[in-house]
Amino acid sequence: MQTTLLERIRARTARVGVIGQGYVGLPLALVFREAGFPVTGFDIDPAKVAALARGESYIQHIGPERVAAAVASGQYTPSAEFDDLRDCDAILICVPTPLGAHRDPDNSFIHETARQVAARLRPGQLVVLESTTYPGTTDEEVLPLLEASGLRSPGDFLLAFSPEREDPGRRDFTTKSIPKLIGGVNPASTEAAAALYSAALDRVVPVSSSRVAEASKLMENVFRSVNVALVNELKLIFGSMGIDVWEVIRAAETKPFGFMAFYPGPGLGGHCIPLDPFYLSWKAAEHGEWARFIELAGEINSRMPRYVTDKVAEALNEDGKAIKGSRTLVLGLSYKANIDDDRESPSYEIITLLQERGARVDYCDPYFPVARKVRKHDVGLASVPCSPEVFAGYDVVVVATAHDAFRDPALYAGVKLVVDTRNLIASIRFPAAGGPRRLVKA
Structure with missing residues (x-):
């Protein structure tokens, strides 16, 4: 079984299935396609599957031309049908691992995906978990779920853990160039997973077990x-x-x-x-x-958003204004500069805290025309235009994300007060009489 799989990997005829076509799974699927493998990209969101099938990208740093080229090649197939897993020689699992209401791990996406794979598991397949999780998940939780199919590892199928190391928007390192850790639940699984990733990525680093790989991440x-x-x-x-x-x-x-x-x-x-x-x-x-x-x-x-809100209140007070009723503009919903990724962004918490204290809050972010409903927040706002005239209409501007779009000195010509959490204003070269009237670092 292992020899046949390794032969298919070396010949690049092994079909790679990637479950989850988000910030981790989509670039991974594209890298394998670009290495010459036939790839199926699975996602439970039919809108994502339809967009990919049209050659469109919904992730800003992954250009649509890259997705379009993958689809046009005939070697990348988006799918919402888990029955297509039977056609895959390798199945890579890239699903969310959120926290529960009390900061307890939620591995339900991993468990449900493993059950879906087990229902279609056949001899000769390699399964690799990429979702970040605690040590023991792969061998204590995923392995028993897969073996409920009646198949056993390593005799019938292989199983490994390889942690994702994505950093959206980064240009000096990519999915292909970031070293890839591999840890199998047995030596045969490590060997097969290492062979697969070595065929598409620049450097693979095998470790002694799936637990070591999980702990390293x-x-x-x-x-x-x-x-x-x-x-x-x-x-x-x-x-x-x-x-x-x-x-x-x-x-x-x-x-x-x-x-x-x-x-x-x-x-x-x-x-x-x-x-x-x-x-x-x-x-x-x-x-x-x-x-x-x-x-x-x-x-x-986790206390930093509240600290920022307190600094806004103090800064307004020094200007003779109360936070209640103040016109407040938050710059940036993304969690870091120049990307369209707002997962767990502290901006949402800051907006919510300001609203709770009575501020009239707007936001500006060119990457998010409309604020999405996220795990803990639904602020129900749309972005205001990024212009000097708009900025000048607020009592305070709060820099939460250092987008390059916010580095134009003209934006702050009429701004009364800036509370800057990213040291953005200090990096801007203002004309002699330009810049905000007052700057507070938070």
Whole structure:
């Protein structure tokens, strides 16, 4: 069985099925197609499948010409029919892993997908989970669900974990060039998965088990979460001392060793960093361990939107205005600059908190003409135009996302007050008499 699969991989005749055509699954499917493999891209959203079939892209940093070329080649087929899984030699699972209401892991998408795969599993297939999750998910949860089909690994099918490492909008690293970790539930699964990804990606790094691969992904995200929390806390401390944390960071990063710059902000966004560390803290508790750094980092980062709201209220008060009834403009719904990704964006929390305090809030974001309903928020707003005349009509402008579209100095010519969470204004070259009347860093 394994020999036949490896032969099909080497010949690039193995059909690759990618379940989930979002920010992780779509670029992965395109990379395999571009490497010469026939690919089926699965998604339960018929609107996405229809758009892909027309050669359209709904992700800003993935150009429609790339999707159109994939469809025109005849080697990429979008599908909402899980029965097509039987035709796939490799099945890659890229589905969401959100948190529940009490920050408990929600692996229901993984479990349901595994059941759908099990119902169609046949001998000779390789299944790879890419969704971020806690150690033990692949061998303790996915493997039994697949073996409920009556087939066994490694004799009948192979199973591995390979964590996604997508960073939407990044240009120096891509799906193809980011090193890929591979950990199988047995050596045969590791070998087959490594062979598959090596045929499409630049570098593959096999590890000893699926648990090591799962833990590695969480370590990456915990590392970032903890360090962002540290610099956010330092921002609060230095701010109380009248010290600009951004200048401190610039000074510290002149040291050529022993320091890595992280930057403060209005809170954490994206699918990974705000959520994934809690998968590890939850699993640690099961083993009698308390993940104190993870929990503390989560507490600090999650309080930043409230800190920003307080700074807005204080800044308005200094101008003789109350936050209640103030005209407030939030710049940016995306969780980071120049992308159309608003997953877990702190902007939604900031808007909601400002509204709760009576502010009349609008937002401006060229990537989101209309605010979407997200996991915890439904602000029901549409973007205002990005123009000096519009900006000048607000009592305060809050910079939540540092889009390049917000770097035009003319935008701030008539602005009375800016509360800047991203140090954006300091990076703009204003004419001698230009710029906002007053700037507050938050």
